[in-house]
Amino acid sequence: MASCLECNQNIRVPQDAIDGEIVTCGDCGTCFELEISESGVLTLKTAESVGEDWGE
C-alpha cells in the first residue's frame, strides 16, 4: 500500500509488484512509477512520460 502524491488516497500495490512498475491511483487516475528499495520500502515517483522516452 502506498499513498497517492496527488490526493493522498491509498493506492493498492500488488504483492508481486516490481521496481519500476507503473501504478495508477484509482481515485484521481494519476500514474506513478513504483520504486522499491533493497529494504522493501515503497516509494512513488510521478510518471511524467510513459512510453517512448526511456532511452536516455
Ligand SMILES: [Zn+2]
Ligand atoms: Zn490520487
